[in-house]
Amino acid sequence: MSRIVVVGSMNMDVVSRVTNYPVPGETIKSKGTEFHYGGKGANQAVAAARAGGHVTMIGAVGTDAFGTDIMKSMQLQGVNMSGVSVKPGSTGMAYILVNDAGQNQIVLTEGSNGLLLEDDVSQAFFDKAQVIVLQNEIPWETNLSVMKQAKALEKKVIFNPAPAVRIPEDVLPLIGTLVLNESEAEYLSGRPVESNEDAVQAARDFIDGGVREVIVTLGSQGSLYIDNAGSRIFTPAFPVQAVDTTSAGDTFIGCYAACICSGNPVETALRYASAAAAIAVTRHGAQASIPSLEEVEAFLR
Numbered sequence: 154m155s156r157i158v159v160v161g162s163m164n165m166d167v168v169s170r171v172t173n174y175p176v177p178g179e180t181i182k183s184k185g186t187e188f189h190y191g192g193k194g195a196n197q198a199v200a201a202a203r204a205g206g207h208v209t210m211i212g213a214v215g216t217d218a219f220g221t222d223i224m225k226s227m228q229l230q231g232v233n234m235s236g237v238s239v240k241p242g243s244t245g246m247a248y249i250l251v252n253d254a255g256q257n258q259i260v261l262t263e264g265s266n267g268l269l270l271e272d273d274v275s276q277a278f279f280d281k282a283q284v285i286v287l288q289n290e291i292p293w294e295t296n297l298s299v300m301k302q303a304k305a306l307e308k309k310v311i312f313n314p315a316p317a318v319r320i321p322e323d324v325l326p327l328i329g330t331l332v333l334n335e336s337e338a339e340y341l342s343g344r345p346v347e348s349n350e351d352a353v354q355a356a357r358d359f360i361d362g363g364v365r366e367v368i369v370t371l372g373s374q375g376s377l378y379i380d381n382a383g384s385r386i387f388t389p390a391f392p393v394q395a396v397d398t399t400s401a402g403d404t405f406i407g408c409y410a411a412c413i414c415s416g417n418p419v420e421t422a423l424r425y426a427s428a429a430a431a432i433a434v435t436r437h438g439a440q441a442s443i444p445s446l447e448e449v450e451a452f453l454r
């Protein structure tokens with residue numbers, strides 16, 4: 154069984170469905186508001202577990218009821234929660250507006266995620282890991298410390314730089330697989346990414362900087378993979394009717410990590426990840442929308 158350690162955020166998502174986003178100064182009525190378990194780290198951990206991975210979560214919740222609920226829910230998904238600390242104060246929150254096109258706008262309050270420090274991450278969790286998955290919703294110093302430990306232990310890091318923050322040049326060689334969307338690729342490479350060829354150019358910049366593999370997710374277009382050995386794989390997206398794209402990227406990454414760790418070739422892992430993300434966008438909520446491996450296989454058939 155694959156062994157995946159996810160170090161990252163855990164949030165309670167407050168999701169309101171709206172026809173259109175309000176403009177500054179405007180008050181609008183939503184079509185309804187729901188609470189969903191979210192956070193990029195937790196979503197990726199649940200996606201990897203539902204795709205058959207053996208997953209350990211390292212993160213932090215607050216002392217409120219949201220923290221307890223998120224912990225219980227993830228345990229039920231089979232995620233090992235022994236790496237999660239409880240910090241004084243509130244659990245991370247995300248305020249999400251989903252419009253009729255299924256797009257979202259998100260405002261984050263980091264809460265306990267911002268208190269996850271280097272000392273909370275024991276190296277013992279990495280000893281048996283095949284891959285370590287990171288995002289950008291915990292302090293950068295914690296991510297950096299994990300990347301350095303992973304390098305010393307020769308463990309592969311999958312890094313999803315979301316929300317996008319500049320990556321120092323000397324950090325790029327610590328990243329095994331960089332997974333980012335078009336807008337993150339544009340921000341981090343400083344190049345416009347408006348076509349597949351633009352995405353290739355942006356990805357090459359990261360490879361030239363020392364990253365081994367880059368995956369640029371291109372929404373309804375699919376995804377582009379390139380690596381430092383010269384491989385280039387374009388995986389088309391599956392056409393579906395999106396109702397909520399929240400956590401589509403997280404679903405892709407978790408499923409990809411689990412498939413790679415199970416020994417699948419990159420092409421297969423990309424196809425499974427693409428199918429999992431396609432299913433997720435047809436459902437509401439973050440973790441609530443993530444399919445199981447059986448659902449992904451049925452979809453592919």
Ligand code: RIB
Nearest residue numbers: 164191192193247400439
């Ligand atoms: O990627 C989606 C996630 O981003 C949401 O679940 C929300 O918590 C924010 O972290």
